[in-house]
Amino acid sequence: MGRPRNAALDTAITAAVEQLLLADGYGAVTIDRVAALAGTTRTALYRRFPGRVALIASALAAHFGTDPAPDTGNLRDDLTELQRRQVEFFQNPVVAAGIAGLLGDLSSDPEWSALFHEGFMAPRRRSTEAMFQRAVDRGEIPPVTHPTVVSDILTGPLLLHVMLPATGPLDDTLVAATVDSALHLLSAGVREG
Known part of the structure; x- marks a missing residue:
């Protein structure tokens, strides 16, 4: 088994995705910008999500269930x-x-x-x-x-x-x-x- 996921980081990532969507629209949701806003690295983000669509799917699931x-x-x-x-x-x-x-x-x-x-x-x-x-x-x-x-x-x-x-x-x-x-x-x- 790997290391357990960091729930605080998951929350920060979801918040970053939502913030970018609301402020600048869909095109603003990039790995680099989400990583910077969430206080993590591109590498850490790519370990969780292969790209923007995965970030959006995760954020929607977290927000709406x-x-x-x-x-x-x-x-x-x-x-x-x-x-x-x-x-x-x-x-x-x-x-x-x-x-x-x-x-x-x-x-x-x-x-x-x-x-x-x-x-x-x-x-x-x-x-x-x-x-x-x-x-x-x-x-x-x-x-x-x-x-x-x-x-x-x-x-x-x-x-x-x-x-x-x-x-x-x-x-x-x-x-x-x-x-x-x-x-x-x-x-x-x-x-x-």
Whole structure:
């Protein structure tokens, strides 16, 4: 076993990433600048993170967690609360400052995309899948065969409205529509091809 991670340094790194995003935008989040702000070295930072996307994934996980799905005891309420949390996520200044640049990096590099998915998206999707399974266990819906499709139905419209504000606001109407769409899919099942 190696040396345990330094929690104080992890906190300093997350704070540095957020500070740079808020002050100067996504392009400012570099290994050199994060290391300087966090009071560490480039070498120490590279031991933890292979680059900017890994830094961002770690900072988002630290700030927002990787288990967003609530357990209210009722699927509609769970989905509504999940969507409210997602709206808060997308409206957070840290996310707003970095999302366009991050999506640009992710769409241009499959390795970075896979790294971000594993570090941030996959755990959050597993949380949502667990929420669906609780609803199955309660008898609210049949077994879910394509949980990622339902997750995409929940998140995709919100992301569209963030990236193209002219499509409309992230509001209760959008939340209700995505919840209704997800409930329809979960109740009817997602058909193959």
